[in-house]
Amino acid sequence: MEDERLLEMERYQMEQIRELDLEELQVEEVDDLHDSSDDDLGAADRVYGGAASSVEFTFNTGLASLHSYLGEVEDTHRRMAFLEGGAILKLPLFVLEGVVLFPEATLPLRVIQPNFIAAVERALTQVDAPYTLGVVRVYRVTANGRTRFATVGTTAEIRQYRRLEDGSLNVVTRGQQRFRLRRHWTDVEGVPCGEVQIIEEDQPLRTPCDAFGKLTPCINLRSHMQSHMGSLNASRAKLHQSRVEDKVSDSNSEESFESALSVAERRIHHSVVDPSYGCTVMDESTSSDDEEFLSESDLQFRRPFQNDSESIGSLQVDCKTQIETAELGLGNSSNSGKKSSKGEELDRCWRKTDINQFRRVPRAFWPYWVYRMYDSYCLAERAADMWKKIVGAPSMDGLVRRPDLLSFSIASKIPVSESTRQELLEIDGxxxxxxxxxxxxxSVNLVRCKNCQTVIARRSEMLVMSTEGPLGAYVNTHGSVHEIMTLYRANGLALIGRSQIEYSWFPGYAWTISSCATCETHMGWLFTAINKRLKPRSFWGIRSSQVADDMQKH
Structure with missing residues (x-):
């Protein structure tokens, strides 16, 4: 039922294309197009802002996505099942310069070279993965003139194809799954081949339901540490008070003993049996240690998360055990010397305690906003909302519940350079x-020439001319595939030659080659309406392979 609806829609769109072809050709002069009225530019602004229903925009964006310039192509009626993640297989390769294919994206091909024709023929008949090609972007290394293969590519399923009289093929493929290129070679028939391993995609991450409520967030742990320090200090104060009381009770019995001693003997006696001197010194030093610990711990809470197996609980138990042991020793009145030594031992234990144990606290429960930073569904909702505000069409709202598909859909349509798109393809996660x-x-960026850095346009001047989005792949009569971003305004470009209407990617528009006026690099094309009822009257198609990588915000 769905296929019948799509076929009916395609027939309707083909009728519209024929009507446009029958219109009287009346290509506007380029000078007049540069002086487009404010109404036309305002309409383009409204389209860029997402209001594609503007009456000034009359072009049917569904026509461009049909790739009708390829002529009639036959549907293969084959839908390849997804291959298992981690599977290793051998595929015929299509190596393309300036093109990055993503899963679910459309890639048209005009196959002229005999070795690539043989690659398509082999893909149609292979057993392991029928109707499947491997598409890999190649880099041109300017230092030695050689090319380098990307390490990550995408399988492409042949959806439509047609064999022409001269032996060439017109093919429409669709991206399926990412793969890693293990090795590549050219067989005896000249067919480029590769051994690929299908990438096993991860599942969308969602914040665990039980991540909150059981423990307070890490930021509240500081107050817990300070309260624990307060309880330890209170225990130490209680211990010190017990010592003072014991000394008062024993002072009367010692006075008679001390009176019988000489001054030198009394000094020696005090240094041996009187613990007050040592206790005073230790109290002062421990007090300074407490202040140092609080300042250190206060800084520790401002440091990043550290995964450590130790916790504050072990330290709390150890100190509590030491305090209880000391208190039991104080309760034994048989020997005051032992009481003092136990108290001093506790103070020494406290001073030698490794304060890093307090820092090694497990921080597993973070505030909610931290989890949202990596929640795939929250990120998908945010990305879809930003796409609606910045680009507009096509809407991503229907893919919010499928973050994996949404991430590939945005990556295949976002108007950035080819190297940035390859970066997005290689991201795992x-x-x-x-x-x-x-x-x-x-980032509100400038579109610059890759060679001379001349400012061509602003990305705020994007224009969506296809249901595929502001960036799409198209193939010319020579078999070269170009990914272009459509803009309603561009600067610093020079036109080369006359307007052509044959093989136009946008039905009803003629195309003219344009180059950078500074370095004369082929930047793209100017498309002009061949009849006055089409809006916009003109727009530019800029090759993503000629756009600079730097992200300018001004």
Whole structure:
């Protein structure tokens, strides 16, 4: 039922394309297009802001996503089941420069070279993964002129194809699964092949339901530590008070003994049996240690999380045991010397206590906002909302409950350079990919020429001309695939040659090659309406492979 609905929609769109082809060709002059009225630019601004229902925007964006310039292509009626994560298999490869394919994205191909024609033929008949190609981006190393393969690519399922009279093939593929390229070679027939391992995608992360409420957040642990310190100090004060009382009770019996001693003997006696001197010194030193500990612990709470198996509980038990032992010793009145030595032993134990044990506290329960930073569903909702405000179409709201698909959908449509898109493809982890995409969406960047850094446009001047989004892949008659971002305004570009209407990626528009006016690099094309009822009257298609990587915010 769904396939019938899609076929009916395609037939309707093809009728619209034929009507546009029958219109009287009336290509506007380029000078007039640069002087577009404010109404046209205002309409483009409204489209960029997400209000695609503006009456000034009359182009049917569904036509571009059909790739009708390829002619009639036959549906293979094959839907390849997803391969198991970690599976290793051999696939014929399509190595493309300036193109990054993502799962669920469409990739059109015009296959002219014999070795790639053989690669498609092999993909149609192979047993392990029928109708499947491996698509890998290649880097051109300018130092020695050689090319380098990316380590991560995407499997592409052949959905439609047509064999032309000259032997070439028109193919429409769709991205399926990411893979890691283990090795690649060219077989005896000249077919590029590769051994790939399917990447096992992780599951979307969600904040555990029991992550809150059982323990207070880590930020409240400081007050707990200070209260524990207070209880220990209170125990020590109680111990000291017991010593004072014992000394008062024994003072009367010692007075008669001391009176019979000489001054020198009395001094020796005090130094041996009187613990007050040592106790005073230790009290002063321990007091300074307490202040040092509080300042150190206060700094510790401002440090990042440290995973440690020790906890404050063990220290609390040890100190409590020492205090109880000392109190039992004080209760024994048979020997005051032992009482004093036990008290001094406790003070020494306290002073030698490793205060790092207080720092090694398990911090497993964080505030809610910390968990939200890596909750895939929260990030998906935030990314979809930002996409709606910044880009507008297509809407990502329907994918919020599928963060994995949403992350790939945004990555395949976000208008950034090809190297940045390759970076997004290589990120393992849905949450990390979404966080990077949110960072890119938050940046209001300038579009610069990759070679000379000339400012071409602002990304705020994006224009969505396809249901695929503001960036899409298209193939020309020579078989070169280009990923272009569409903009309603551009600067610093020069036009080369005359307008052409054949093989136009956007039905109803003629195209003219454009280059950077500074370094003369091929930057893209200017598309102009061939009849006055199409809006916008003109727009630019800029190659993502020629956009600089730097992220400018001004």
């Amino acid at each position: 849905i949450s990390y990919r979404l966080r990077r995409e949110i960072e890119l969406l938050e």
